[in-house]
Amino acid sequence: MNLxxxxxxxxxxxxxxxxxxxxxxxxxxxxxxxxxxxxVVFPKTEQELIGIVAVAKKYKKPxxxxxxxxxxxxxxxxxxxxxxxxxxxxxxxxxxxxEDFTVTVQPGVTREQLNQALKQYGLFFPVDPGANxxxxxxxxxxxxxxxxxxxxxxxQQVRKLRVVLASGExxxxxxxxxxxxxxxxxxELFVGSEGTLGxxxxxxxxxxxxxxxxxxxxxxxxxxxxxSDAAYQILAGGMKVTKIELLDAETIASVNKQSGxxxxxxxxxxxxxxxxxxxxxxxxxxxxxxxxxxxxxxxxETDSLARAKLWQARHDAALSIAAANPGKQLMFTxxxxxxxxxxxxxxxxxxIVDKYNMHxxxxxxxxxxxxxxxxxxxxxxxxxxxxxxAINDQIVEFALKHGGTCTGEHGVGVGKKRFLQxxxxxxxxxxxxxxxxxxxxxxxxxxxxxxxxx
Amino acid sequence: MNLxxxxxxxxxxxxxxxxxxxxxxxxxxxxxxxxxxxxVVFPKTEQELIGIVAVAKKYKKPxxxxxxxxxxxxxxxxxxxxxxxxxxxxxxxxxxxxEDFTVTVQPGVTREQLNQALKQYGLFFPVDPGANxxxxxxxxxxxxxxxxxxxxxxxQQVRKLRVVLASGExxxxxxxxxxxxxxxxxxELFVGSEGTLGxxxxxxxxxxxxxxxxxxxxxxxxxxxxxSDAAYQILAGGMKVTKIELLDAETIASVNKQSGxxxxxxxxxxxxxxxxxxxxxxxxxxxxxxxxxxxxxxxxETDSLARAKLWQARHDAALSIAAANPGKQLMFTxxxxxxxxxxxxxxxxxxIVDKYNMHxxxxxxxxxxxxxxxxxxxxxxxxxxxxxxAINDQIVEFALKHGGTCTGEHGVGVGKKRFLQxxxxxxxxxxxxxxxxxxxxxxxxxxxxxxxxx
Numbered sequence: 001m002n003l004x005x006x007x008x009x010x011x012x013x014x015x016x017x018x019x020x021x022x023x024x025x026x027x028x029x030x031x032x033x034x035x036x037x038x039x040v041v042f043p044k045t046e047q048e049l050i051g052i053v054a055v056a057k058k059y060k061k062p063x064x065x066x067x068x069x070x071x072x073x074x075x076x077x078x079x080x081x082x083x084x085x086x087x088x089x090x091x092x093x094x095x096x097x098x099e100d101f102t103v104t105v106q107p108g109v110t111r112e113q114l115n116q117a118l119k120q121y122g123l124f125f126p127v128d129p130g131a132n133x134x135x136x137x138x139x140x141x142x143x144x145x146x147x148x149x150x151x152x153x154x155x156q157q158v159r160k161l162r163v164v165l166a167s168g169e170x171x172x173x174x175x176x177x178x179x180x181x182x183x184x185x186x187x188e189l190f191v192g193s194e195g196t197l198g199x200x201x202x203x204x205x206x207x208x209x210x211x212x213x214x215x216x217x218x219x220x221x222x223x224x225x226x227x228s229d230a231a232y233q234i235l236a237g238g239m240k241v242t243k244i245e246l247l248d249a250e251t252i253a254s255v256n257k258q259s260g261x262x263x264x265x266x267x268x269x270x271x272x273x274x275x276x277x278x279x280x281x282x283x284x285x286x287x288x289x290x291x292x293x294x295x296x297x298x299x300x301e302t303d304s305l306a307r308a309k310l311w312q313a314r315h316d317a318a319l320s321i322a323a324a325n326p327g328k329q330l331m332f333t334x335x336x337x338x339x340x341x342x343x344x345x346x347x348x349x350x351x352i353v354d355k356y357n358m359h360x361x362x363x364x365x366x367x368x369x370x371x372x373x374x375x376x377x378x379x380x381x382x383x384x385x386x387x388x389x390a391i392n393d394q395i396v397e398f399a400l401k402h403g404g405t406c407t408g409e410h411g412v413g414v415g416k417k418r419f420l421q422x423x424x425x426x427x428x429x430x431x432x433x434x435x436x437x438x439x440x441x442x443x444x445x446x447x448x449x450x451x452x453x454x
Numbered sequence: 455m456n457l458x459x460x461x462x463x464x465x466x467x468x469x470x471x472x473x474x475x476x477x478x479x480x481x482x483x484x485x486x487x488x489x490x491x492x493x494v495v496f497p498k499t500e501q502e503l504i505g506i507v508a509v510a511k512k513y514k515k516p517x518x519x520x521x522x523x524x525x526x527x528x529x530x531x532x533x534x535x536x537x538x539x540x541x542x543x544x545x546x547x548x549x550x551x552x553e554d555f556t557v558t559v560q561p562g563v564t565r566e567q568l569n570q571a572l573k574q575y576g577l578f579f580p581v582d583p584g585a586n587x588x589x590x591x592x593x594x595x596x597x598x599x600x601x602x603x604x605x606x607x608x609x610q611q612v613r614k615l616r617v618v619l620a621s622g623e624x625x626x627x628x629x630x631x632x633x634x635x636x637x638x639x640x641x642e643l644f645v646g647s648e649g650t651l652g653x654x655x656x657x658x659x660x661x662x663x664x665x666x667x668x669x670x671x672x673x674x675x676x677x678x679x680x681x682s683d684a685a686y687q688i689l690a691g692g693m694k695v696t697k698i699e700l701l702d703a704e705t706i707a708s709v710n711k712q713s714g715x716x717x718x719x720x721x722x723x724x725x726x727x728x729x730x731x732x733x734x735x736x737x738x739x740x741x742x743x744x745x746x747x748x749x750x751x752x753x754x755e756t757d758s759l760a761r762a763k764l765w766q767a768r769h770d771a772a773l774s775i776a777a778a779n780p781g782k783q784l785m786f787t788x789x790x791x792x793x794x795x796x797x798x799x800x801x802x803x804x805x806i807v808d809k810y811n812m813h814x815x816x817x818x819x820x821x822x823x824x825x826x827x828x829x830x831x832x833x834x835x836x837x838x839x840x841x842x843x844a845i846n847d848q849i850v851e852f853a854l855k856h857g858g859t860c861t862g863e864h865g866v867g868v869g870k871k872r873f874l875q876x877x878x879x880x881x882x883x884x885x886x887x888x889x890x891x892x893x894x895x896x897x898x899x900x901x902x903x904x905x906x907x908x
Contacts, residue, residue, distance in 0.1 A: 099690075100792040100793050100795075102792065144635075155642070156610060170880070171881050172880050172881070173881045175859040176858065177791055177823050177862065178790065178793070178823050178824070179862050180861065181595060181596045181598075181646055181861045181862065181863050182873075183646075183866055183904075184889075185609065185643050185645065186884050188639040189642070193638060276736065278732075278736050336631040336632065336634060337631055339553065339555065368632040369631050403629065403630030403631065405634035406636055408634060408635065409633065410635065411635045412636060412637055419636075420636055423636055424627070424640070426627075427640045430627075430638075430643075433888075434638055434887075434891070435638075437884065450637075
């Protein structure tokens, strides 16, 4: 062990076995149990990453890349010990190219840090998974979030990568250009690989112009299915929304309590439209007309402070569920279903949750058919864990039966491996083959996505 | 040989060794030399595809999938003989789901056939590579075309596939849902695999609502770089365009001649905007204001007949270049560069073409930084072929040096293998590994994208 640490110190500036730091990297805020690493390293350069890989190979120790630890399926927990590679010191924005609408960052740059730097150019990076995650982590999990309905997921934003492989080689899949048909989609393979195929050292991303003007509409309904039906009609009617989020009554209630708001406790849709003032006006007029046919309350906000307050409800949702249940850990289901199945899937989820008398909030990115059931459970209480799994199993089962997927945006991690096996029974051998091709010794994030022989 | 044909007749309804049919499948309209298959088969079902694969394996004969033969880099030419699988009889639209904005088709369905069937639902499929290609072929080459600037390429539209592998197994990568983070991007690997990894039997695609209203603007400039600079300013200014196409003066001249039009012979931009009448009005107003700062002529058309006439110029471009050079074959360069390098790249391309006294048209999807130099050459004239290669080499060289790609949308095929090796030197072993994993005997389209030992 000492030899491992000593050799790591020769290749990377900051190497830590401090108990607090190790513990911090042993867990997330979800229900997944903690597991300690052997050591945490804080590289600053690609050269250091190459050095870490060489040492890990020599000592046959796993490497687990770590952004800020906000992933939800234990992607960063070192269940086989090993070297946690914390990217927080690889946080340089290497090149902003406003003339190309692209930026190149180190993987430890966070979403908010990037957007802060882009502001002066009138540009922004749209993918927003809620947490102030790193771009490396977001690339690794193919993150999406509230803006995906308009802008797409990470896989559509990543133009090019630099990746350090298990062999120590550095590869550069992708291109700076807006599109390419040059060979197999190798870049796409790395986006969403959840740390299992290599260490990113640079990420080139697509950027967008900041929209001149935005407005938010809040619609409250009597029933949650009325809200999801309305969401469907909004999308089917061709309305151009930037965000369309659903929060159920229980989510609103805990947000109110947590954040001192007094939002009406009812199933709600939060809708953002953006563009020029005239474009936004056109979209809001369409929405008003549609809402006239529904039994709902409609509140519109164009003032930036009032808008911020409405979005606060959405942003605080995960936090409020945790706050309402001190000492417990969170579990989010993450199914995504075809649009027409959304109301049915949400109704079914609520029935299952009620059947087990579980306290749970339902919220989601309904523009993509993706929703979450958020539950707070005590990870040391076996009964609670069993109930939580029973609920999740049935919600996933329903989604898979209706053409959906077990994960719309959180990834497989450790928590959804058995669902992946079911959902992609026919392609699992391809995933395993790719893992073996790129990481034959199972060095990177073992036990994440796939169980393979190392 | 007879045994191969006899066994194929046992597994597939239509098997042809008719000389005319074989010859039709031996070539395309590009400069690539023809090569005869052993046999052409016309399957109707997935079961027949599985049967064909089994026979091909037994006789160690290549399988070459074929849509309508409009690919530009010899993807369908059977250079090692074997079995050409013509998908023209697998042309059923299996399920239109307007409620989910998706459709499932057999691979032989053409783009126009699909859009005809979708019209009654107010829906359409936006990817338009110009030719009335099959959806199977478009999926295989990751096609894009004029609408990509707004809607993206095939890789963003394909939700799910059914694929018959070399092993005879059928896999179903992807999901019906709008997004998924379930494991590695296997579906993305097959999109753009150019026939080298398997035979598609079903393709599920994303659909869009037909925009209510469209308008086309034609701008003519004195210099081609003025046109590409204007294109850049339009995009950088945040104008929302559906199409933005560049045609140089020579292209316009041959279109006029071929189609009896009298368009002004000058570098031109054709721009389409679409949406509600009000949205289109807003966009056109922005364009008018911008155009006031440029030295150009601006012509707007909202009338559908007048719009059709303007787009005719673009659509006829490839055809007109062929018609102007009877007996010759076509060659299209296909580089794509970062937006800010577009003007420079186009100027450089024109200089190279002029240096060799080649007759060539330049046209392209400038919204993505993708442009084509179209040349007509006699494939049997070695000097002409050498000049064409010299021109292409230098244009690709320039693109690669400036962060671009050797192919924006036509794919690698046989014609761009050496460029792929250069562009993706670091990831080529991954592409080869994937090919070996999925097609260890090099059964599918050998010699396309990669040269591997069979």
